[in-house]
Amino acid sequence: MLVSYNWLQDFLNLDQDPKDLAEKITRTGVEIASVNHPQEGLKKIVVGHVLDCKAVEGTHLHLTHVDVGEDEPLQIVCGAPNVAAGENVIVALHGARIAGNEKIKKGKIRGMESYGMLCALQEIGFSDSTVPGKYVNGIYVFPEDAEVKPGDDVYQALGMDDYILDFDITPNRADTLSMEGAAYEVGAIVNEKPQIENVVLKEDGPDWTSELDAEVDEKLAPKYYLRKVSGVKIGDSPLWMQRRLWNAGIRPINNVVDVTNYVMLLTGQPMHAYDAKTFKSGKLVVRKAEKGEKLTLLNDKEIELDPNDIIITDGDKPVMMAGVMGGKNSEVENDTTDVILESAVFDGTLVRKAALRHANRTEASSRFEKGINWDNTQKAIDIAALLLRNDASATVNAGEIKATDQTRKPAVVKTTVSYINNVLGTELSSDEMVKILDRLCFETQVDGDQLTVTVPNRRWDIAIPADLVEEVGRIYGYDNLKSTQPLLAETHGGYSEAETKLRRVKKVVEGQGLMEAISYSLTSPEKAVRFTMNPKPLAEVEMPLNSARSAMRQNLMTGLVDAASYNFARKENDLHFFEQGRVYDHDNDTFNEHEHLATLYSGSIFEDNWQHKNEKVDFFYVKGQLEDLFEAIGLDENKIEYKAAEINGMHPTRTAAIYLDGQYIGMIGMIAHAVTMADKALRGSELYGYELDLDAIDATLNKGMTSKPAPKFPAIERDLSILVKKDVTNSEIENVILANAGKYLKNLKVIDVYEGSHIEPGKKSLAYNLTFLNEHDTLTDEVVTKAMNKITEALMNDLEVKIR
Structure with missing residues (x-):
């Protein structure tokens, strides 16, 4: 989660350098992946007021005069479609530095003098994904409520003077996926209690609870609250809220949607807002989907629902995939006047599987799957209603529907002072431990050596004494734990003879231009023996996670083919891979391991160039690469023999078995069409490669790259x-x-x-x-x-x- 340092100061009196604070947080167990200061590297970027704007005939340009707080306005030529007189905009002056360290200079455009630049948010460092929709293709215009004047630096107004701490949490620390949770964590580290305000909501509209009959399966949603606000005026959120959203990596949409996202960031409780017209039938049902039901999500993606998906319906058709994303048919739009707010706790396992199943993981689903604070369900819906009253002129209708309302009692963990000291190797007194636990806002009772700790619901990751040991240890400080030398046998540095030989082989293959791949040792029983000349009994897992990871591989080629499929799907078609690793079998009722080397080639031998003829990888090119390897590691080519062979998964007429002094040591050839045709990404491709049993040629081996992963997104x-x-x-x-x-x-x-x-x-x-x-x-x-x-x-x- 991206945590704003300025926002943290609403809860804590922080007076230290953000980077030093990030180091302290990392050393206590929650890693800070980075600290970003948005205004860093920028200069001479100010607020400007457009005095006049004239379209330049025959072009898309506009000639403007802009007040930037100087004696005379500046003439600036701008090509943005949304520039107009009377706007407060972002101006990069002559000599300014914008994103990418680009320098702005005065110059001429179509013969017209231009003394600066009117900027879009992207041009000063904002991500495309966080820029408000109406400003994505134009310059940014400050809203009327923004307290800015010509000549002011833009950094504070846009939240760029902030420091953004990237909390790279482990799944068990999802309590820090909110500003309040982060405040508790940071407060414990700096020894300060966070100021968490309670919300007091006054209802000022008529009772609405009789308008809607909510039917909720308690197993799917153990807590499910609804509120209604009416008279909503849809518009932009205030600038202070937009700042907090885009600094957290979320695009501002409108004052209703932004409130739900803001409350989620504040409390960790995901929320949703429905247009009240969605439930004009007076019915709301939370259930599992039925086979064949479909839903168009807010991102315009139509999905066919699975019977294990939790959905919200209007009594008839689905209007939301619970915990993941709302439906297009219940969206809050510009003409919406009445809104129903939802704050709930959904089954995290079902939400996680639904998000994965439909490739639609969201900020909400990531929180539900890791767990949320049950105590914030009420608080979140009240804050949302209060904000809509303040920012959208809404009336909060009286009454609240609590369709389900299970409670979760705080965990009570019993341990002893001596146990904690014994595990940590410390000599802390009970008073010192109580002070540490108090910094975490845990209530502690002491009875001699016995500690009874009441853990609030916001820390659902703590349930056993070992959890308390970890909390005491990290807040006490890992650096303060005594270092002791373990009693181990003396070892000598350097590589063993076997390791030296393997590294020699890898060095030669890397020198041929191949990049190393690392694949899973676990695969399916079918793939485990594919590409294998003489399959042996499988080494199988007793309790596999799934059938695709139930057997140990007997070859490396299957992992390389999977890697090729991954790259082909991302339009990376010229591949030269190798993998050196172990294969496994259960021959003669014993578990055996063997060192193998495999390579895989596809596409062109050389990069496309008009100066030479393009050459495609074929059997003989790969055979030449293999022969170069044999020569480099000292194998006598006169003792090597290639024989046509039929191997499962390999092409029947383009495959050969390799023998050294009559002993089988590997195979070389083309991947069978049956294999490539079965994979959508590989259809029509030709893959060649070889695999060697390094154990079989160990006696002949001589002693003795960093690669960039394929882009996540296609070019x-x-x-x-x-x-x-x-x-x-x-x-x-x-x-x-x-x-x-x-x-x-x-x-x-x-x-x-x-x-x-x-x-x-x-x-x-x-x-x-x-x-x-x-x-x-x-x-x-x-x-x-x-x-x-x-x-x-x-x-x-x-x-x-x-x-x-």
Whole structure:
């Protein structure tokens, strides 16, 4: 979770450097992955007031004059579609530094002087995913409630003066997935009690509870509360709330949706808001889905519900997948006036499986699956109603529907002072332990050596004495625990003879240009013996997590084929993989392990280039690579023999068994079409590789890369063919392309050059391949098309090229 340092100060009197605080938090058990200061690296970015705005005829540009608090307004040329007179905007002055360390200078645009830049939020470092929707494709305009004036730095107004601590929590510490939970944690570390305010809600509307009959399965939702607010005026949230949302990585939507997200960040309790018209039948039912039911989610994704999904219905059709995401048919829209708020506790296991099943994991589902504080269900719904009254002119109707209302008593854990000291190796007194537990806001009773600790519901991860040992140890300080030397036999450094041989083999294979892959040792029984010449009895797991991880592998090739499928699905088709690891069997009623080496090749031997003929990987190329390896590790090629063989999973006519002095040591060949056709990502591909039993050639082995993982998101390639004068150089063309392609262009290369009788005299034809990639988000065709349009326009204007 992204935790705002400024927001933390609402709960605690923090007076220390945020980075020092992050170090303290990490040393007590909750890792801080990073500390981000949004305004770092930026300068001379201020608030400006647009005095006038005139469209430049024949262009998309506007000529503006902007008051930036100086003696004279600045003339600035702006291409944003939403710039208008009277707006307060973000201005990067001459000499400013914006995101990417880009410097802004005064200059001329279409012959017009421009003394700065009107900025979009993305241009000063905001992520696309957090920018309010109406400002995604334009400049940011401060709302009317923003207390800004021309010349002010924008950093405080936009929350960029904050420090954002990234709490990289383990699943058992989900209590810190809220600001209140983070405040309790940080308060314990700095020895200060957090100030957590209770909410007092005054109901000022008529009773509404008779309008809706809520029928809820207690097993699916042990707590389920509803409130209604009416007279809502949909609009933007106040700037202070938007700041807190986007600093937490959440895009502001409107004042109703933002309130539910804000309350979730504050309390850890996920919430949902329905348009009250959804339940005009007067019925609300929480149940499991029926086979064949469908729901269109808020992200416009239509799903077919599973019988194990928890859903909320209007008595007839589904309107929400509980704990995951709401339905489009119950969405709060601009014309919504009455809203029903939901605060509930859903079965975390079913929510987790539903989110995974439909590939729709959300902030809400991640909290339900890890657990939430049952004590905050009431508080959250009351805060939401109060905020809607304040920010959306809502009337809070009297009454609350509590369809289910199970209670959870605080855990009571009994232990002893001596037990904790014995485990930690400390000599703490009972008073010292009580003080530590008090810092965590745990109520403790002492009876001699006995400790009885009452743990509040917000810390549902604590249930046994060992949990208390961990809490005392980390708050006391791991650095304060005495270091003792373990009594172990003396060992000598360096690699063993066997390790040296293995590293020698890996070094040679890496030198051939292959990247190392690491795959699971557990697989399915079918895959365990696939690609194996002589399968042996399986080494199977007694209680597997699932059938796909129930047997130990007898080959490495199956893991490489899975890795190829993963990469092909992300448009990475030129692959050169290897894996060195162990395979397992249960031959002769004993469990055996063997060292193997496997490689897998696909696609082109060399990167595409117009200067040479493209060559595809084939059997003989891979055989040449293998022979180079044999030569490097000292195998006598005269003693090696290749024989045609039929091996499960390998191509029947492009596979050979490898023998050394008549002993089988491995195989080489092409993956069978039956295997590739069964995998959607691999259909139509040709995969070649080999696998060696290193134990079988151990006596001949001589003694003796860091790789970048495939992007999580797919790249988009576009080709560009142009006709240009012969005297225009490739460097000039590439400079124009790079200057106008935007930040997502990752690769640019020439793929064709032609001069001849089929084109105009004095000109040449060039073709380029452009690869666009956003490593942090899915890149859309709309973004790439916009970049390509900008490139072609610049080429035509600057170099007089003709787009073919």
